[in-house]
Amino acid sequence: MEIRDLQYFCMTAELEHVTKAADKLGVAQPFLTKVIGQLEKEIGVPLFDNIGRKIKLNEYGEVFYFHAKKILTELDNLRNNMDELIERRSHTIRIVTNTEAHYPQIVLAYQKANPDYQLAITFATREECMNALKTGEQDFAICSPPLPDDSSKGIVTDIVFREKPCVMLPPGHPMLTKKSVNFDDMAGEPMVATSKDSALRINLDQCMERHGFTPNIVCESNDLSMIISTVKSGLGFAILPRSAFFSRPSIRKYCVETSIPDAVGELGLSHSATPRDEIKESNFSEFVKNFSENYARDYYSKCISDFAELNEE
Numbered sequence: 001m002e003i004r005d006l007q008y009f010c011m012t013a014e015l016e017h018v019t020k021a022a023d024k025l026g027v028a029q030p031f032l033t034k035v036i037g038q039l040e041k042e043i044g045v046p047l048f049d050n051i052g053r054k055i056k057l058n059e060y061g062e063v064f065y066f067h068a069k070k071i072l073t074e075l076d077n078l079r080n081n082m083d084e085l086i087e088r089r090s091h092t093i094r095i096v097t098n099t100e101a102h103y104p105q106i107v108l109a110y111q112k113a114n115p116d117y118q119l120a121i122t123f124a125t126r127e128e129c130m131n132a133l134k135t136g137e138q139d140f141a142i143c144s145p146p147l148p149d150d151s152s153k154g155i156v157t158d159i160v161f162r163e164k165p166c167v168m169l170p171p172g173h174p175m176l177t178k179k180s181v182n183f184d185d186m187a188g189e190p191m192v193a194t195s196k197d198s199a200l201r202i203n204l205d206q207c208m209e210r211h212g213f214t215p216n217i218v219c220e221s222n223d224l225s226m227i228i229s230t231v232k233s234g235l236g237f238a239i240l241p242r243s244a245f246f247s248r249p250s251i252r253k254y255c256v257e258t259s260i261p262d263a264v265g266e267l268g269l270s271h272s273a274t275p276r277d278e279i280k281e282s283n284f285s286e287f288v289k290n291f292s293e294n295y296a297r298d299y300y301s302k303c304i305s306d307f308a309e310l311n312e313e
Contacts (some may be wrong), residue, residue, distance in 0.1 A: 001039065001042055002073065003071075004035075004063035005035055005038070005039055006068040006071060006072055006253045008021070008025060008027075008032055008036070009035075009036060009039055009064070009068055010024055010065060010068055010069055010072060011024055012036060012055070012241070013047075013048075013057050013061065013065050014117050014168070016054045016055055016056055016144040017053075017054055017055065018032055018036070018055065020034055020204075024034065025302050030182075030207060034071065036048070038180055041220055043064065046058065046060065046061075047060055047061035047064055047065075048061055051104065051147070051272050061149070070158055074249065078296075080184075081283065083089070085108075085262075090115055091094060091117050091282075092118045092119075092141045093117055093119050093120070093139050093140065093282055093284050094120045094122070094137070094138045094140070095119060095120065095121050095122070095138065095139065095140045095141070095142060095182045096121075096122045096123075096128070096129045096132045096137075096138040096140070096141050096142075097121065097122075097123060097124075097129070097135075097142040097143065097199075098124060098125060098126045098129055098143050098199050098296065099142070099189050099198075099199035099200075099267070101142065101144065101163070101199065101200075101241055101243060101265075101267065102163075102243065102267055103121075103142045103267075104296070105144070105291075105295060106134070106160075106288055106292065106295075107273040109121055109123065109287075109291050110284060110291070111259070112287070113287065114282070114283075114287070120285050122138065125197055126143055126145075126147070126197075126199075129143050129147060129270075130147050130153075130155070130178075133147070133155055133270055133271070133272060134153055134155065136153070136272065139148050139271060139272070140271045140284065140285070141268075141269075141270040141271070142267065142268070142269055142270075143199070143267075143268050143270065144199040144200075144265055144266060144267045144268065145199070145202055145203055145205060145206065145265075145266055145268070146159055146266050146267070146268020146269075146270065147268055147270045149209060151273065152161050154272055154273040154274060155270055155271075155272065156270065156271055156272075156273050157268045157269070157270040158268065158269050158270075158285070158289060159267070159268055159270045160267055160268065160288055160289055160292035161266070161292050161295070162244065162265070162266050162267075163241050163242055163264065163265045163266075163267070164242055164257075164258065164264055164265075165180050165204075165239045165240060165242065165247045165258055165263055165265065166222055166239075166240055166241075166242050166255045166256065166257055166258060166265060167186070167238070167239055167240075167256050167257075167258055168228065168230070168235055168237060168238045168239075168242075168244075168245075168251060168254050168255050168257065169237050169254055169255075169256060170230050170231055170232065170233070170234040170235070170236070170237065170254070171232060171234070171254060172256075173237070173241045174227065175237075175256060176253075176254065176256060178256055179256070179257065180256060180257040180258060180259040181256050181257075181258060181259065181282060182219050182248070182258065182259045182260050182270075183208070183211050183260060186213070186215075187213070187218060188216060188239065189237055190216050190217075190218040190235060190236030190237070191216055191218065191236050191237055191238065191239075192217075192219045192220075192221070192227050192231055192235060192236045192237070193215065193217050193219075193220055193227075193238065193239075194219065194220065194221065194222050194231045195220050195221070195222050196220075196226070198222050199265070200239075200240075200241065200265065203265040203266075204239055207260065207262060207263050210262065211260070218235060218236050219235055220234065222289045224240075224244060226238075228244075228248070228251055231254065232251075232254070239258070239263075240255075241265060268287065269288050
């Protein structure tokens with residue numbers, strides 16, 4: 001018994017006429033008669049009674065029609081749901097990221113400007129981000145440090161944002177009187193840091209290694225609020241992104257600029273060198289580049305202004 005057989009049977013039952021049903025279905029009348037006969041043979045009972053030139057469902061046919069129609073209705077629902085899912089999938093941009101810094105502003109701005117596209121965000125380690133792009137599991141990766149631009153693996157990366165850090169010091173610390181500090185100033189000082197797999201820590205570790213600085217880490221946490229509370233309690237200093245500085249006015253009096261020229265965290269947008277057609281049409285990559293350029297200008301203008309006000313106090 002095939003789905004086609006149920007469709008042919010239901011059409012015949014509804015029209016109560018084999019010839020009319022055959023015309024409607026676009027098949028020959030003998031072929032339709034054969035299909036109905038095979039169904040009746042498979043079930044073991046006749047499904048129609050002959051009434052003059054017409055046919056009508058008997059008691060077995062009525063029961064069979066009820067269930068056959070239910071099956072066909074569920075099949076239509078399945079097809080419709082799958083079509084909707086495929087349509088949503090074609091308008092869904094899959095993004096994987098290893099950082100919470102700045103990407104929410106990018107995502108919200110894109111969603112507002114492009115309501116027809118959905119954004120699906122997944123958090124992963126930097127290595128997992130790389131693998132997800134290579135396998136096609138994800139469309140874009142927003143990572144810090146940026147993933148390497150690797151044509152052999154089909155990955156293209158653009159640097160979309162650069163951010164300098166600031167140093168948060170415990171209340172009353174002597175270095176709070178300085179306008180800026182460097183690794184020499186921090187030598188031997190206890191440090192509170194994020195865990196080794198975090199974007200901030202990866203950037204910091206690379207920078208500290210370049211300068212031959214070995215930190216005296218006394219506490220690790222990926223909870224920024226906990227890091228701030230720990231520094232305030234006097235356990236040690238922390239190197240934070242500037243976004244933490246101006247998004248939390250209460251910590252500004254404990255923050256000092258750094259004078260380490262290459263202490264810069266970069267945010268990269270990576271994608272496959274051969275993206276699927278729907279992703280090309282989404283224009284997500286170009287939007288992020290343009291948005292980030294404007295966002296960076298406003299962001300640094302705010303940071304410079306805030307640090308200038310802090311140094312004047």
